[in-house]
Amino acid sequence: MARIIKDAAIVECDAQLLRFSDDGSFAELPANGLVIVPLAQYLAQKAALTSRGDFGVWLAADDEPESLGADAASLALIAVEFPAFTDGRGFSIGRLLRERFGFEGELRAFGDVFKDTIGYLKRCGFNAFVVNSDKNLEDALLGLNDFSEAYQTGFDQPLPLFRRRP
Amino acid sequence: MYIYDDYDQRIVDQRVVQYRDQTRRFLAGELSDEEFRPLRLQNGLYIQRHAPMLRVAIPYGHLSSLQLRKLAEIARKYDKDYAHFTTRQNLQYNWPKLEDVPDILAELATVQMHAIQTSGNCIRNTTSDQFAGVAHDELLDPRPWCEIIRQWSTFHPEFAHLPRKFKIAVNGAAEDRAAIWVHDIGLNVVKNEAGEIGFKVIAGGGLGRTPIIGSVICEFLPCAHLLTYLDAVLRVYNRYGRRDNKYKARIKILVKAMTPEVFASKVETEWAFLKDGPQTLTTAEIDRMQGFFTVPDYTAFAGDDVGFVQQQLDSKAFARWVERNVFKHKQAGYAAVTLSLKKHGAAPGDASSDQLAAVADLADAYSFGELRVSHEQNLILADVKQADLFELWEKAKAIGFATPNIGLMTDVICCPGGDFCSLANAKSIPIAIAIQERFDDLDYLHDLGEIDLNMSGCMNACGHHHVGNIGILGVDKNGSEWYQVSLGGRQGNGATLAKVVGPSFAQEQMPDVIEKIMAVFVENRLGEERFIDVFDRIGMLPFKTRVYAKETA
Numbered sequence: 125m126a127r128i129i130k131d132a133a134i135v136e137c138d139a140q141l142l143r144f145s146d147d148g149s150f151a152e153l154p155a156n157g158l159v160i161v162p163l164a165q166y167l168a169q170k171a172a173l174t175s176r177g178d179f180g181v182w183l184a185a186d187d188e189p190e191s192l193g194a195d196a197a198s199l200a201l202i203a204v205e206f207p208a209f210t211d212g213r214g215f216s217i218g219r220l221l222r223e224r225f226g227f228e229g230e231l232r233a234f235g236d237v238f239k240d241t242i243g244y245l246k247r248c249g250f251n252a253f254v255v256n257s258d259k260n261l262e263d264a265l266l267g268l269n270d271f272s273e274a275y276q277t278g279f280d281q282p283l284p285l286f287r288r289r290p
Numbered sequence: 291m292y293i294y295d296d297y298d299q300r301i302v303d304q305r306v307v308q309y310r311d312q313t314r315r316f317l318a319g320e321l322s323d324e325e326f327r328p329l330r331l332q333n334g335l336y337i338q339r340h341a342p343m344l345r346v347a348i349p350y351g352h353l354s355s356l357q358l359r360k361l362a363e364i365a366r367k368y369d370k371d372y373a374h375f376t377t378r379q380n381l382q383y384n385w386p387k388l389e390d391v392p393d394i395l396a397e398l399a400t401v402q403m404h405a406i407q408t409s410g411n412c413i414r415n416t417t418s419d420q421f422a423g424v425a426h427d428e429l430l431d432p433r434p435w436c437e438i439i440r441q442w443s444t445f446h447p448e449f450a451h452l453p454r455k456f457k458i459a460v461n462g463a464a465e466d467r468a469a470i471w472v473h474d475i476g477l478n479v480v481k482n483e484a485g486e487i488g489f490k491v492i493a494g495g496g497l498g499r500t501p502i503i504g505s506v507i508c509e510f511l512p513c514a515h516l517l518t519y520l521d522a523v524l525r526v527y528n529r530y531g532r533r534d535n536k537y538k539a540r541i542k543i544l545v546k547a548m549t550p551e552v553f554a555s556k557v558e559t560e561w562a563f564l565k566d567g568p569q570t571l572t573t574a575e576i577d578r579m580q581g582f583f584t585v586p587d588y589t590a591f592a593g594d595d596v597g598f599v600q601q602q603l604d605s606k607a608f609a610r611w612v613e614r615n616v617f618k619h620k621q622a623g624y625a626a627v628t629l630s631l632k633k634h635g636a637a638p639g640d641a642s643s644d645q646l647a648a649v650a651d652l653a654d655a656y657s658f659g660e661l662r663v664s665h666e667q668n669l670i671l672a673d674v675k676q677a678d679l680f681e682l683w684e685k686a687k688a689i690g691f692a693t694p695n696i697g698l699m700t701d702v703i704c705c706p707g708g709d710f711c712s713l714a715n716a717k718s719i720p721i722a723i724a725i726q727e728r729f730d731d732l733d734y735l736h737d738l739g740e741i742d743l744n745m746s747g748c749m750n751a752c753g754h755h756h757v758g759n760i761g762i763l764g765v766d767k768n769g770s771e772w773y774q775v776s777l778g779g780r781q782g783n784g785a786t787l788a789k790v791v792g793p794s795f796a797q798e799q800m801p802d803v804i805e806k807i808m809a810v811f812v813e814n815r816l817g818e819e820r821f822i823d824v825f826d827r828i829g830m831l832p833f834k835t836r837v838y839a840k841e842t843a
Binding site: 209210211212213215216219224238240241243244245247248260263270271272273274275276277278282283284285286287289 | 297
């Protein structure tokens with residue numbers, strides 16, 4: 125079973141991340157177990173997914189969190205793909221989901237995720253990390269603690285340092 | 291100047307630990323080249339032509355003598371005994387060992403310095419007017435605002451991996467000395483009709499392969515809203531800037547593609563959600579920052595120093611240096627001095643360890659222990675008593691930093707070029723040196739008056755050739771180095787981009803080409819007219835005709 129980082133601990137996770145096939149079709153949902161479906165599929169199949177339960181939605185870097193909008197607040201899990209760690213669009217997506225659309229569930233980063241990015245990701249509202257398979261998970265976990273202080277606002281610290289300095 | 295508290299120090303110290311571990315993992319094979327590259331770049335470390343190059347941040351160009359001494363010491367201990375000042379008011383070491391960089395950073399941290407975000411696709415060092423706080427034409431000291439931006443942008447979690455590099459400049463004076471029109475964001479301090487101070491926000495300017503003068507996206511931004519507005523601009527750019535092609539990834543391309551009006555309205559929409567949020571600056575914070583940039587303990591003088599006036603009459607050489615290298619101060623009896631790092635025959639912007647240490651001594655003796663770096667790659671002592679100028683001039687001469695050429699043609703802005711930079715298509719330093727040698731006659735040089743000559747070894751335009759009155763660009767033609775000349779560019783207020791004269795020239799032709807351009811200028815000049823004004827009046831054709839004329843037997 126895959127191991128991920130969640131809430132600063134290493135946990136087991138058996139979620140199935142579903143993608144569209146190359147021909148644009150979308151396979152039948154498995155009868156049970158946690159599935160994470162693409163945003164477009166969620167928007168197309170909202171009622172069926174909601175009645176099935178046990179699902180999350182994932183966004184690609186160029187997906188618009190606005191198209192999820194207020195729905196975000198009702199979801200339990202949203203995942204965001206980082207096709208390369210240097211693609212920072214997902215950082216903005218995280219903040220928008222958390223700070224604008226009231227998402228309170230599990231926000232999971234997957235793709236090119238490792239020790240050197242998860243500190244930033246945490247500050248943008250991510251609390252779960254599917255670390256790149258060629259990287260050490262225990263090592264990555266330490267990346268959450270590289271910095272004990274930050275100047276700007278973040279989801280983890282909504283007050284900038286200048287409002288906290290004694 | 292700004293002094294770190296425990297928070298600032300902790301962030302910089304923790305960065306050293308983080309980077310040490312990144313270097314260790316890279317050397318242990320746990321991080322690939324591809325992974326380490328963006329990480330080291332965000333810490334200013336390039337792998338260059340001959341060796342790594344480390345770019346150290348000098349926030350808005352401000353240094354203490356203590357910091358400069360440390361920079362000299364590092365050059366001595368870890369490099370080849372010299373360093374290079376850049377057009378972003380930073381400092382570069384050209385020969386450090388990759389393995390030594392964590393130790394260098396640890397040493398920098400002891401004097402409140404770092405290399406954070408001096409490269410990479412993130413928000414870079416904010417640049418400003420080298421005469422900030424002392425300029426006679428200043429509306430508001432930009433330095434507290436630069437420091438506010440420095441802190442906000444340091445490890446900004448949302449903007450750590452932007453589509454491309456991002457550069458901000460702030461100008462607080464009537465004359466723009468920070469090149470705000472050619473930055474990703476330029477901030478110009480303005481006063482509105484109600485007499486309130488705010489910022490005019492310019493976005494989407496830049497040089498490089500697609501030079502563009504920026505567009506005003508906000509005519510008046512109240513100061514307190516600076517950071518929420520910057521967050522909005524950066525968020526729009528981070529989300530919508532092109533990532534498919536690095537040459538089209540700068541914000542200037544996005545602003546142009548959307549049109550400045552649409553871009554501004556996108557920002558406005560985003561800003562509506564952020565405005566008045568916790569990043570809104572408090573009066574207490576603004577006051578705190580301004581408290582670091584108070585006027586030093588000036589001696590009160592009624593007017594100009596009598597001895598200083600006499601010394602200029604007595605010594606033509608001194609008078610010439612004063613004319614070129616001394617800038618009018620807002621405090622009576624004081625002056626701001628530019629130490630020229632453009633001695634003829636030396637690489638522009640370079641300084642040896644001994645020179646750096648000597649300048650630190652000059653700062654202590656004459657300018658409250660502080661100095662600045664200009665984007666023209668010179669050093670400035672900002673608070674010198676007029677009565678001390680003669681003595682300072684003699685000492686600056688002794689270390690080779692008193693060439694009286696500020697603003698003149700040999701005060702070349704020049705990137706390191708093909709001698710050092712792996713991006714360059716052509717050398718730039720030898721061309722700069724050849725031109726300096728050709729125009730070594732100081733009387734002639736002074737007669738020619740103000741001419742900005744800017745040179746880049748490739749189209750990335752680190753030497754800002756597009757905004758030089760004369761611009762030189764190194765180009766590669768079938769594996770050999772050629773030089774394209776452009777005319778008519780200018781920085782500052784009313785910035786314009788230079789136009790290419792025509793086909794490029796070989797290296798050895800360059801001093802002749804510049805001499806012909808000067809000949810056309812001199813023949814057409816009315817009185818003391820500046821080169822750029824002559825160019826505007828007579829246009830490109832006479833210059834073009836002369837430089838391409840066949841030699842007649």
